Amino acid sequence: MHTPPFRLARTSTITSGSSALNAVDGRPDGCCAPSEAQLAELNRRTRLAELDAHLHCSIIGTCLGTHELRKLVPKFTGLDRLRATDLEIHHAAVELAIEGGTGGKALQKALDERYAGAIRLFNKAKGSDAVLALWREALKSGDIPPAYWALMTHRQATTSMRQTAFGDVHMLSHLVGAANRADIRRLVALEEENASLHAKIDRQQNRSHEMSAQRDSAVQKLAEHAARTSAQGSDEVAMLRAEVGTLREALTTRDERVALHTSRREAAELRLAAEQESTRALRTRLEEMDALVKILQAEASALERAVQAPADDPSRYSVETLPMPQGMRIVYVGGRPRSNNAIRRLVESAGGQMTVHDGGIEDRKGLLAATLRGADIVVFPVDCIDHDSMNMLKRICERGQITWYPLRTASVASFVELIGRLNADAQTKGQAGGPPRFCLRHG
Template identity: 60%
Template sequence: MHTPPFRLAQPSRLKLSGDDRAGTGLRAADACCTPAKAPPQPAAARRSRLSELDAHLHCSIIGTCLTTHELRKLVPKFTSLDRRDASDLDIHHYAVELATAGGAGAKALNKLLDEHYAGALRRFDDAADDVELLKLWDEALKSGDIPPAYWAVMTHRHATLPVRQKAFGDLHMLSHLVGAANRADIRRLVALEEENAALKEKIERQQSRLHELSVQRDASIAALHEQIAQLSAHAARQFPADAAGLAAETQRLRERLDDADQRVALHTSRREAAEQRVQQEQEAALTLRKRHDHALELLKLVQSECDALERATVDAAGATHGARRASLDSVQGKRIVYVGGRPNSNAALKRLVENAGGELLVHDGGVEDRKGLLAAALPGADIVVFPVDCVDHDSMNTLKRVCERHQIDYHPLRTASVASFVELMARLHPEHVAQLEQAPAPAFCLRHG
């Protein structure tokens, strides 16, 4: 262990009686400056007191764990020092001597330390051995809470000599680090003070310049105001009538300007309202145009279905006299699978196809027929037909997938009516395709009837 870089005051400076000096066992040498090499000691049953610690530890404990203000109030009670005139070093020396003497002064110092650091003492009492004690000390070093931990470690019942030596060494090195940091802070402080002085001088010069510019500006403004006043007075003296007329004309122009602004605002609001109505009417017209186009397309489709149904009816009537039914020639000898639809229409379609020489296989899409039969019925078909308004999506997706796999033509119908089916069969016949393309326009007018 290293001795302090200064020599403490001798115990003889204390005002102790002969009995007290004999009882405390003061040595002629300064205990704080004399290193001790005591053999390792077993763990004590209680915490150590300040006077029971090795004398060379008193300096570090008092200097670290107690402030000079606290010592200045306590040390003069047991010594002849003046509370106000004594230096901080004298206060520290006498406090170390009181701790070494072990009398009432040492008890007062011990009590003051215990009261200040009661929480740390309770926390460190949980340490069961010196290993846990050192662990708590290391945690205190990391957190920077050194004074409470140092007093708790030095007086702990498991504080052995190696433990106290480690704590003392850590504190000793920490004091070197603090000193180095303080020196660096002092250098930075000096540099900052120089920079601060330079900045203050620069600010003072700038403020002086700004003050001069402000004075010049105020003088210029005052001169301009005076010149304006002179010109106004001169104009009033020379042209009094014209000034009154100009004022009246200015007032009239202002009123007309206000009226024009009101009219502009009114016309602007009307224009915006008209633009909004035009936009709404354009949107409505676009909607009506789309509906009109859709109605025309639907009308054309319904007209073609009616034409096809009419030709089929005429052909069916001529068949009774042995005429040839050209409207359903496209189904002759073919196998057609019809998925979905309505029972009444499906029965009529089946009769029409069979009378035309074809075969119509009807599957209701899973209402009564099992859906598993649909995939088995499609591979042998020539044409697959399904009405989009009377078939479920699952069956429609299944027949599309199977038809694409087996390369079978499939055709959707607009409705499940007989007219839609007949129109599709007519479109599939080449001769009827030409007839439909060259058919004359209907005489019915959508606008006049």
């Protein structure tokens, strides 16, 4: 039997030629010598399906774009090419790579065709050190996807080499968070460049003025000298004219340089203005998002405290944390039916009363003044009430001296956060000096 039924080890059959020699006469042993098919199998590149499963996600995400995956993945899955999200497409591609079927082969083919040049370059590398050197050069140049695919499937790539490349690609993702800091650094660099250009142009303009004055003086002197020496011959006159032409050419060259630096300064100023405007917009957006996050955190915290279950009876929710005087009457204008019912249950569980007016959808707006009569406070969500009802409500509250509070949304969390905030303000004022100036019941 010339071909053994098992796969020969690479190190014993490829790197050492004496391991397959006959111990008696030094000739290759027929039963242990690798066949040409086995040698080709050992020297081939690693397939995508043969790689460790935890590497597929980074390979698909780094080496194949979303547009290309949208054309390829739906052919082998039930995903809709137009409606599926980018994450669903990515997950499906990773699953196809792990399964290694027809879809995995299609991914392998697409990667090989796309990065054929990098594969040929890496195949020329001799030894692991040469492969790692090519990978480091790709990291420095920023051309990551071709080198990453070529290294992962290289026939001499080891587990440690793949883990090193995987770690490098993983750490590159953390650099995205530094984009804003890079923009700021670029803005500072542009400002410094602009100041340097201003100083340089000022120096050049001063030098140009000096040269113009020198030229005028020289021209005047040359004209006077030419007038005095005109009788001395045409040769001297020609020499003087040539010198005047040289000075004029030098002045023209200097004027062109001044114009060039002026245009560069103006372009730098335009870039600086654009960067400053972009920075202001980003800062404004960041402040708005920070304020929204704080509001959402306060609402979530207040809602969590309001619906905590007591320790003695976990099946019953506690509303004791909703600070509300007994018999307090709240009028809620607008909102949504489901949220209004939940808010009503919270208020009644805390010992208060709540009257709901939908702002004129089913309840008549003419009954709004009668509904507000005798209310301690009036609450309305700004996202679920029409402008006409809101303006009418404010006028009625001002005439009746009733305290009204707008809510950010019609959610239960916004209402609970308002009650907690009013109670905290009242307690703070009470601790600061004497009885509180604000009362949750009387305003």
